[in-house]
Amino acid sequence: MSRAAFARNAWLVLAVLAVLFSLQFVLPDYQVLMATRMMLLAVFALGFNALLGYVGLLSLGHALFFACGLYASGLTVYHFGWGLPAAFVFAVGASAVLALLIGAVALRTIRVSFMIVTLMFAQVGALTVLYFAAWTNGQEGLSLPASARVADLGVATLDLTDALTRYNIAYGLLAASLLILLVYLGSARGRIATAVRDNEGRTEMLGFNVFAAKLEMFVLSGAMSGAAGAAYGLLFGYLGATFASFQYSIEPLLFTLLGGAGTLLGPLVGVLFMVGLIDKLSELTTAYLLVIGVVLIVLILWFPKGILGTVRERWLPWLM
Amino acid sequence: MGFGPYLLLATLEGLVQAAVLSITAAGLSLVFGVMRVVNVAHGEFVMLGAVIAWFTASLLTGHPAMGFAAALLVSPLLVGAVAFASERVVLRRLDYNPEATIVATIGLLYILQQTVLLVYGPDARPVDPPFYYTIRFPWFGYSAYKLFVIGAAIVIMGGIWFVLQKTRAGLVMRAAQYDRETAQAFGIPVDRVSAWVFALGAMLAAIAGVLVVPIQQAHYLMGADPLLLSFIVVIIGGLGSMSGTVLAAVLVGLSDGIISMMFSPTLAKMVSTLLVALVLVFRPNGLLGKAAR
Amino acid sequence: MADVTPLLVATGLKRHFGGLRAVDGVDFSLPAGEIRAIIGPNGAGKTTFVSLLSGRLEPSEGRVTFAGEDVTRLPAYRRVQRGIAYTFQITNIYLTKSVADNVRVAVESRARRERGVEFEAATLEALQAVGLEDRAETPAGELAYGHQRLLEVAMGLALRPKLLILDEPTQGLSDAEIRAFIALVRRIAETATVLLIEHNMDVVMALADRITVLARGQVLAEGTPAEIRANSEVQAAYLGTPC
Incomplete structure (x- = not known):
């Protein structure tokens, strides 16, 4: 990618971040909450898309990393009374280590086997949450007490029950994730990642350790998804087994396909459309997950490049 | 009850589970073998089979055996039709691209499951077994219907074997499984075969659904377990290998039945899922499957 | 420069696929700076043989030494890093x-x-x-x-690269393109050793310093183009005379 194209993408990301920052001053309370959730789910989907969009690996088990972050942070706070920043850092580290272990095994498979293996590992994760019900309270889950959601940082107090504080933390995490991916993809490592995605055999025969390149992205992806889960658990104060379920592995796939796999801002766009839609539908019917099925099939049949993928193809070839 | 009888009971329960599982997994294996499609919606076909069995049985008054027999006929036909249609409308258009078809069958999973939730509701409902008869062992009584399920599974698996090995349809399927391009070149309509195979796989799942519903009740979320267990069976048995599938179903059914009675069922599932994921990574042809061609 | 160790040496190289012996005990030595062609009838094991050299396949038996280092167990990408480049038989680009x-x-x-x-x-x-x-x-x-x-x-x-392996590079090219290609390979050979699998005998005769003939996974003959042209065994192998 040329320097000019990279600069355009950087400006675009900064512009989107500026808009998101200013939203907190205009949105009504209910929508601030919704936007906070969306930004965290977008971080989750960004991590998923790092793997699918840039090295071409479709994981069906990313709920494992989201749930790992969620429980690693939440349980240390709940059971051991850890401080919020320490719990968050610990959770991101734990997710990265888990991704390293899972990746080292799962990346020995390709394509369909990779999808099934990741799905099964995530299933093991979901069962683990249920099995250790003494710690996790199983299906019902745990609520973090309000007292545990206030952190004294010395210079300031962080009150996670405050809506705007939560908004800005989620915003900070999203901004950091976008910038990390922007820099990574603009670097030589990003070029190697997409080379692996486009033609694995060729890339190996140019002297690159393809396995290491995939594993590196797998760990980045797992850590980012784990960070999203950790923030989700701490900001909303609830840890439930649902977050480890198959549905939470499918949602980032859905967001990414809708927004456009392999586009930096695609997952965010996908979240914006889907989360709003799902929330509206859930007020109308209990069978609101029907929409997940319909949208998946419509996308895969008629719109496989997604929103930003199509925009890139038709109008803006420089989008990354 | 002493350990011996306890083990006998666990073994019987395991065999019943193995029976249902081998039918379900045979469907999954057939679809994967011939079409190279991993059908994530396979468990929903079991669920749909069970729910349709409930509707059929509740419409027919009279002896429960009537309703059951009708369900055994109506359920697979309807489910097969649904599968046939989804193959034509969705999977065929994707050219059977492996990743795309998995995503599509995930979509199908949600559509089937949530439609049933809309129409049938969130309750679990039982269907009467065709007959009530309890076999008296010295230590416990055991439902004869469950033994009937084992017998039915043996008959059905024998039928599948016969169709695959001895009939023209089976020859066509095996040819398509062995080498799509060559089969096509020899004038086998591989494209149409795919639709029938997908329908047949779903019908097997539906039959399994009808058979379990007197034991287990029909519920819109009941598809998850059969899906996971079928995956486990097909992976251990070797993807696409029918005899491996049957052996693996007995192995998994028995060990799951026995381990679940001795330990926590959640732990049993956790350990077996983990082990099977590792089998898929390190022994991709299965523990029982032959080496790759 | 007397007594130069060869750039690439293969000793007793074997690769079996089930019962098929694609490469069945090949000893091969390639001095630096040479253009070597590998020829042989279809199914002779040429592509399998260079895949063993480049590391895309692991040998069942035997050793590969490159620039004095045993690379038999090195994965392909590490061999590329040491100077073995490989172009695919079927065009393989991004x-x-x-x-x-x-x-x-x-x-x-x-x-x-x-x-x-x-x-x-x-x-x-x-x-x-x-x-x-x-x-x-x-x-x-x-x-x-x-x-x-x-x-x-x-x-x-x-x-x-120190060694450039070209797997059937002129397949599907026009005559004019082939002429340009021959000139290109000569220029490349000024800085690198070239190992060429080729069906087009005109290309082979125009380029190769020496030729190795493979048949049924074994080395049938090796020599200068003139020697190979005169070799009756090679002619028999190509004409498919039963032996």
């Missing part, structure tokens, strides 16, 4: 990336091992070597077939 970006990936590989690689200069140099500098910004997928093959060679060159 179809959606531009021509220049294709070459940049190869340059990046070199830049990870060597200091002071001038990125753009190295890219341009490789493109100029094959005459594709005018097409630098074209998506590789839009190139004509002959140009795609040249791009693949350019990627190999950008690695600055």
